[in-house]
Amino acid sequence: MTAEQNKAIVRRFYKAFEANDLDMLKELLAPDFVAYNLNPQNRDEHLQGIRLWNGTFSENRFEIIDQIAEGDRVASHVILRCIHSEAPYQGIPPSGKQIEGPAVSLEQIKDGKIVERRVYSDRLGMLRQLGLVPPPQADR
Amino acid sequence: MTSEQNKSLMRRFLEASVASDQTAFKELLASDFVAHLAGGPQNRETFLQHNNVFNVAFIDRQFSVRDLIAEGDKVMARTTWRGTHSADFRGLPPTGKQIEISAFIMDRIKDGKIVEHWSLFDMMSMMQQLGLFPAPQPAR
Numbered sequence: 001m002t003a004e005q006n007k008a009i010v011r012r013f014y015k016a017f018e019a020n021d022l023d024m025l026k027e028l029l030a031p032d033f034v035a036y037n038l039n040p041q042n043r044d045e046h047l048q049g050i051r052l053w054n055g056t057f058s059e060n061r062f063e064i065i066d067q068i069a070e071g072d073r074v075a076s077h078v079i080l081r082c083i084h085s086e087a088p089y090q091g092i093p094p095s096g097k098q099i100e101g102p103a104v105s106l107e108q109i110k111d112g113k114i115v116e117r118r119v120y121s122d123r124l125g126m127l128r129q130l131g132l133v134p135p136p137q138a139d140r
Numbered sequence: 141m142t143s144e145q146n147k148s149l150m151r152r153f154l155e156a157s158v159a160s161d162q163t164a165f166k167e168l169l170a171s172d173f174v175a176h177l178a179g180g181p182q183n184r185e186t187f188l189q190h191n192n193v194f195n196v197a198f199i200d201r202q203f204s205v206r207d208l209i210a211e212g213d214k215v216m217a218r219t220t221w222r223g224t225h226s227a228d229f230r231g232l233p234p235t236g237k238q239i240e241i242s243a244f245i246m247d248r249i250k251d252g253k254i255v256e257h258w259s260l261f262d263m264m265s266m267m268q269q270l271g272l273f274p275a276p277q278p279a280r
Contacts, residue, residue: 066214066246068211068214068215073209077246102258104260106207120242120262122260127264
């Protein structure tokens with residue numbers, strides 16, 4: 001796989017996430033996939049997490065600002081936009097608020113499938129937009 | 141500049157950040173440097189002031205590089221940032237706590253200098269470790 005092919009696989013992943021296309025997502029993730037989120041997740045757990053997210057937030061859009069690839073790894077810098085409209089999130093009832101925040105993901109690709117993901121999003125910024133955390137002072 | 145040279149520039153930048161090495165910063169950052177931070181864009185001077193807020197409040201600072209990916213004029217580093225809270229931070233008196241958070245850093249390099257910089261520090265985890273934010277969130 002070339003770097004460009006690997007980037008395209010990650011873009012397909014984000015498109016399938018937006019569409020909540022769990023069959024496509026499953027196809028893009030290797031059977032021995034691991035996501036290093038707060039806790040490591042296997043493929044089924046990661047898909048379950050995405051299903052839960054899409055059942056809480058609607059109109060998820062991942063704007064891919066930049067992608068850097070080297071060897072079997074791809075780094076993507078994205079802006080996530082979504083609407084908290086469907087279900088409570090961490091005790092906050094759906095408010096119809098649109099939230100927006102940066103995220104970075106790092107994927108490792110093997111034989112055309114994603115074998116590993118590490119994701120960090122601006123969780124604090126998103127919770128602030130939902131009204132759960134007081135406004136910022138001096139974030140870095 | 142090759143990818144290897146750009147990676148080495150990123151490592152020097154991370155070292156300068158934790159050492160608060162103003163001489164190294166002047167060498168590494170272009171005069172028209174822009175940092176895209178959560179609070180908005182910063183120029184070289186305001187970025188250095190911002191960096192200093194953390195360097196004043198934390199001692200024994202360290203960046204451990206977990207992944208380094210370079211392509212074209214860009215480098216991305218996945219790091220772990222550590223520091224010990226030893227002085228007032230956003231009104232919080234020193235707790236002596238050792239903080240460890242993940243941070244993604246991305247730089248664009250031109251003519252041997254960093255012209256653009258993006259970063260995502262897991263500020264929510266920092267706040268939780270400092271006791272400024274309640275219980276850890278469940279994994280999603």
